Amino acid sequence: MELKLKLTDYRTDVHNNWCPGCGDFGILSSIQQALFEMQLNPSKVAIISGIGCSAKTPHYINGYGIHTLHGRAIPYATGLKLANPELEVIVTVGDGDGLGIGAGHFVHAGRRNVDFTVVLYNNEVYGLTKGQAAPTLNIGVKTKSLPKPNINQAINPILLAFAAGYTFIARGYAYEVKHLKELIKQAISHKGSAFVEVIQPCPTYNDIHTKEYWSGKGNIDPKTGKEVPRYYKLEETGYECIITDETTEEEYLNKITNFIKKAYESGNRVPIGVFYRDLRFATYEERLSSRMPTYKISPPAKQEIADKKGNLITNIDKILEEFAI
């Protein structure tokens, strides 16, 4: 039965009400294309979002779509995935959502390494509430809806993800759809918690880091005299950072050092691509299996709990014995 799924099978007919030119369109389409190229069964896909412009994503994707609470997409996704590990779970969060109100969950997800993918829509603003500074906006910057320049330092999402323990860390750009799609595919394929930051222009509120800015407006290559984009692809520079059980202490420190340098690059040369892959850690699902041998074949959502007459089938008698006199 060769029922190849079409790209349109990953779309819904819900009216999309993002602003014209919003970077979110690029991210949405990267995700849809990734799902399509991986030919994932929509009924086995769950897209989980928080609250914000970005959080409307699930409604536009044909798959189980769980639009949750501001900042809480990650724990919802964790519960869903751990209850039924056969699901392919993708978490789509805004920068306010994921790193503002949701910073705590973001950090703690890194500690677990649940096998899911977190895509962070970084537009440096709170889109849906009309352009306040997000935690990724640099200090001193004044985007158009701010009354005064921002007085908080920015979070570096790549570095924070690393400090938190994510085992796959990448950055994409919303308008590099093909590249981003590949990153998302890699992130999905990665076993463990994968983090993909996406630079997402918000034409409505972020007048600093616009599409034009990223495409290179005013960024003249002294050699060619031409405008060059303000980002470059890591893989084109030969950069790679993979940590395995074989990596020696010294290699590790070297790799990490290189990684940190890349994580810090900013200004006119912002790297996109895969920053970091750590293959040393078991997924949370595997960790659970080590304690509960039946976990994988019979995860929480798949266990029978009653017979057909509704009689419970759990053997509690043995447990009650502990309390018998």
Place this chain on the structure above:
Amino acid sequence: MELKLKLTDYRTDVHNNWCPGCGDFGILSSIQQALFEMQLNPSKVAIISGIGCSAKTPHYINGYGIHTLHGRAIPYATGLKLANPELEVIVTVGDGDGLGIGAGHFVHAGRRNVDFTVVLYNNEVYGLTKGQAAPTLNIGVKTKSLPKPNINQAINPILLAFAAGYTFIARGYAYEVKHLKELIKQAISHKGSAFVEVIQPCPTYNDIHTKEYWSGKGNIDPKTGKEVPRYYKLEETGYECIITDETTEEEYLNKITNFIKKAYESGNRVPIGVFYRDLRFATYEERLSSRMPTYKISPPAKQEIADKKGNLITNIDKILEEFAI
């Protein structure tokens, strides 16, 4: 008037109910000694804690003592300090408190650089709730009250503080009271958010990283054949990492790289001392002043708002004019 304050002036007569041998005693006494040596006026000191064994600290210090909610000491402290910047504010948090439930606030405090000191009591467990794994406990470790080994990766507090943007980062050891006291004094003197992680043995629940462990039990120096402590003092190795406005990009990356190496050191050689100082950033109070010229001389808590008869003195007429027809 030379009324020198005595060490006992920083103590209360509240019965201390920590377990015998708890590392918290060492931290408490380091703080008291630091306050004493700095001769701070108890009425200008505020000690703010969350919830946990560690959180009982304020009750034992003679100073304004604000014992708040689990995970929330940092925002309480932020409000207090910004409303009255003349206060010396010290935040004492547990590792569950500060990095578990409080991880979000911890990260966001780093972005502000409010001029206060955060002391993290790292005992790797949730003391007051009877020994569950704290986010600083390594994966695979089974302390005595855990039914099974821990299945979460640990947070590295030094690295997380760095990623978050703290401008002073140090680590002390609860039983090195003198050394710790000096760290706390430096942290208090630092202009901006200072973070001091303290390795804190919990004899009741942490049977892995005990006082004996840190003192060197079983850690034989191959040369001398003697047991040597599992920690060493950074300053004794000549390490220093100070970032200023003069630091070049390259120097910066080198320093950071060294810092990261130190932050990663573990096992039998754990560094204590000052890891990082960043002098480039204005404090939050200064940032506020740049927007509100009267902020420093007339901060929120010090402004008059009514005349003696209770008539409000704010000139709202001018504002109302905006709405007049």
Place this chain on the structure above:
Amino acid sequence: MSKNFGYSWLIGGAQGTGIERGASIFINSVAAAGYYVFGKREYYSNIMGEHSYYYVRFDKKPIRSHVERYNILAAYDAETIFRHSTEALPEAAIIYNSLLKAVRLSEIPTIEKRLRNEISKKFNLEPNKLNLSLILEEAEKNGVKAFPVDYTEILTTVSKKTGESLSELTIMNNIIAVASSLALLKLDFEVLVKAISKTFGNRKRVIELNTLVSELAYNQVNSKGYSNEFNLSLPKLENNSKRYILNGNQAVAIGKLAAGCRFQTYYPITPATDESNFLEAHENIEIKEEISNLINEEKEFLKTEGSIVVMETEDEIAAITMATGAALAGARASTSTSGPGFSLMVEGLGWAGMNEVPVVITLYQRGGPSTGMPTRNEQGDLRFAIHAGHGEFPRIVLAPGDVEEAFYDTIRAFNYAERYQLPVILMLDKFLANSVKTIEKIEANKVKIDRGTILKEDELLKLKQAGKEYKRFEFTENGISPRVFVGTNNAVFWNTGDEHDELGHITEDPIIRDKMMEKRMSKLLTASKEIPMEEKLNYLPATKPEITIVSWGSNKGPILDLIELLKDEGIEVDYIQVRILNPFPANELRGLLEGKRWVDVESNYSAQLAGLIRENTGLKPNYYIVKYNGRPISLDELYIAVKRTITSEAPTRQVLRSGA
């Protein structure tokens, strides 16, 4: 109908195309012409593209509510007309962009499927067959006048004259709609010109362009003879009194500044953010000149005036706890949020209650539950505000009913907070927050500032010298212990969320526990005794009331208008507005209600106020009128519903369902 209700105007268009700005110019114009206005906004939780509209009613007498139908619909997109055509009053005008006549219903993706089907059904045509012309024809059959305006012509002319590109100018569709409306109403053009200037402040170029566009619109409307065809007009009224146009958000923000609030925290959330934005824009505070001169003699530094720190926090947990921290230091401190944010503040609220910290929370209700309908109205959080938090602790909950009360109650909120040392929740809703109204005056000193008992350095020194310890939670007769700001010399104290002794240290002693619990709770009793009746509730008695309306919050607007309307018909009704919801004015209310026929009016599903009344007095309303579709109660639907209670035709529970 139109006579009783004054004039109604509605402007609609896609979010992000200047609906609010347009409405604001319109409002400023009619207000400048001497009319009282009431304006309300309806919009989606969306940044661009979804349908948004602004409703304005204006009259010679004060008004405070809306009706469901309009005299003029000003539209520049097709969707507005598809949605609102049937709400027209018999002789209403519809101003539309003549270019859009061919647009079909099926071409408008932002109209919900259900509504599309309904419209399609109503006109008995498939969505791809039903175009705007047909809609307008139908309207005209019902007596409506449809006035095509050539938007493109106007903008092209402006483009030619000024050199601005046509695409940049499309943002001015809004002003064409506004100017055309005012031209129809035959309003003096100069009034509009002034309103434009006022609206755009010192942005000269923008003012020029808008004025030019307006002129062309006036010309078109007049030259086409529309203004003659339309029978309403707006003569300029003689009126010398100064008036203001304010909404609830603004009234609270100004109230906070006036009250001396000097520390505000917030995490962005609709419809609360506007309050904080306003404060941020006014963060540098001036002191009244006479006082500032006075103070200068004493304190040099006050010459420089003051400021309010407005903090955007990482979440609402930080917002309430940070504000509480600031309050401990002695600043009047507050935070502002709506339902989802308030849900996160609950633990912090309890800590403030336990530690007797005066902190004020403005709670702007919106459509719930959960994320609900972020930009729509509801009064669904009453019970939650009263019971939020585990365990029992005192709090005061108050709910102003209109813009004026919002201002005064904000000051009172801080007074209650400091006098009784507890958290105060000031409840508004989206309707009150986002609706503007003409108000006659704000009497800044009507409410005095009362900070309660605070011990200062010198008093504490005396205490010390007398060998006494300062006890933050000293047991007292009325439950109130003198407060000290953190940082005050000659004292220290402790706070803890745990039960504590008088010093503030943890205790589990059952006797101290009982005393401390009773001390805390007794403050509600003290407050109940001290707060005068008129702050607790508004009672508008009638000589021979047919029924008594009991309600709270923003329903006040339509209720007051209804009372006038009924009076015109010779019908009298009573009205009780409960303003302090906790501690509940049980005795006062029982006194007023016993033996009366009464109807409970609320914008929520469960009639929460009625529940509260019954819990506290045992009394039950004869009728319920509730609404929970996210739209505020309109005067006309309320009129029908209340009249049915008077004639006893009403079922016990009536659900109001109007609103687009």
Place this chain on the structure above:
Amino acid sequence: MSKNFGYSWLIGGAQGTGIERGASIFINSVAAAGYYVFGKREYYSNIMGEHSYYYVRFDKKPIRSHVERYNILAAYDAETIFRHSTEALPEAAIIYNSLLKAVRLSEIPTIEKRLRNEISKKFNLEPNKLNLSLILEEAEKNGVKAFPVDYTEILTTVSKKTGESLSELTIMNNIIAVASSLALLKLDFEVLVKAISKTFGNRKRVIELNTLVSELAYNQVNSKGYSNEFNLSLPKLENNSKRYILNGNQAVAIGKLAAGCRFQTYYPITPATDESNFLEAHENIEIKEEISNLINEEKEFLKTEGSIVVMETEDEIAAITMATGAALAGARASTSTSGPGFSLMVEGLGWAGMNEVPVVITLYQRGGPSTGMPTRNEQGDLRFAIHAGHGEFPRIVLAPGDVEEAFYDTIRAFNYAERYQLPVILMLDKFLANSVKTIEKIEANKVKIDRGTILKEDELLKLKQAGKEYKRFEFTENGISPRVFVGTNNAVFWNTGDEHDELGHITEDPIIRDKMMEKRMSKLLTASKEIPMEEKLNYLPATKPEITIVSWGSNKGPILDLIELLKDEGIEVDYIQVRILNPFPANELRGLLEGKRWVDVESNYSAQLAGLIRENTGLKPNYYIVKYNGRPISLDELYIAVKRTITSEAPTRQVLRSGA
């Protein structure tokens, strides 16, 4: 008094010195001798050093509560006696460590200042003058027998015999106290030996040592003739029925396993953590043998049985949202917390309500507000549980009254959650959670498993083939739409906290909004209709009741014991225990209460249940009996208070204040 109340025993000591373990051995011993037991724990929020005690009552008939006074006090530190000496019954025994006679009150830092003053005053001696001897003398004057036991001698002997160091052995003070008590009671030594074995499982060495210590304690007590001096004894009863000793935490945990809960989240908090720890310790689940054989034939994989995932989350926000995520996937999922944690769960609760997700929250109440008294009792969260969350959404709140109900209601909680697709809050309190009781049996199949309507892959295929879309929130008569687990083939759906259409997509359409709101809320009506009366409330009618007691939750224990006590005196009272608090059984309750004299009994300050009753029925109790000092209601104080209502001497409100 002692006759009516059976026997009471109290063991006290510093936290961390084995009080609970000792009590457990004592309980196992008297239970093994055939007695019914009731045991309750009182302890500080502290790890080591503060005073903790365990109270055990035992009798030949079932008992479920405590009295304030004891027959035996078993102490091995001085503090216990300083604190509890005056609670002795006239002929009670106090077992103490003879070495401690010289300890003075002033030497005990863990006694609160207030209490120290009180004791000092009572004995009219300064704390540094008042030593244990004096206390004991005073007790003896009142008829108490003080029995010094030489703890050191026993331990020294053991040390010599076994080679264990004396300091390691001090942890066994607890067993000396226990064994001495049992010796006094002349309990067959073998019974104790068995209880020790049972308690320590396979830790052989520990069993040996404890047995040895016990033997020496028995010898000392007997050789000194204490057992003869003490007039109570515990003959072994003939009793073949199997019994269990369980507390509320355990009953809920076992209930969750039985109910098929397969995903539990928690963030550590007293007194909820024990439940999750229990589940963690039983994370690998066995299926009933007969079923597992049956299933093997069909499904190979089930041979391996199942498991419950127990997640320690980063906070309570993650706990509720993670559990909700798991519930969406189809697992029966729950979380467990107490007040502070529940305060953080409020937003997540609303989302579950809005999205109709079956999730169960066990809410263990403790002394509030705020951090309050983490290890003490209260029923202060009732209103909060019912109203938590902004906006209005359906939830079911139920409160079992004892260990058995805790088990059955836990299963029902999951049934309600899945049948009505909503969050269910199962309320207990510290008293019920931490108190043990003898129970006769647990009938595992008394409550059937009801998962509500769930569409599976094949049914969805049929729907699909019929060209129909699966609608997660389909409008239905009773408000319940068939559910599908995320991951089920042939379907997808959407969830959102925003108001939504039948598919689950955001909508702000006022008509759909009304319908969806009504659909959601109507589920409460459906539940009200379907849930049988006996699950909503327990009614214990009397033929000629002098008064009706109305209460909820753990007060059931003392109330039932009181009813028996009064019956012995020929006094009859009625008892209504409200078990489902939301939706409130208003009609049922009105029917039962109308025209009756009744007294409301609650462990909180505001009499929250009474408020609920009045809100829902208009009825008001004649009397209130409340308690909020953190200690559960004792049988004796309740006896006095209720009797005063019968004789009409009672004031309207009586506050109970007993407990140490």
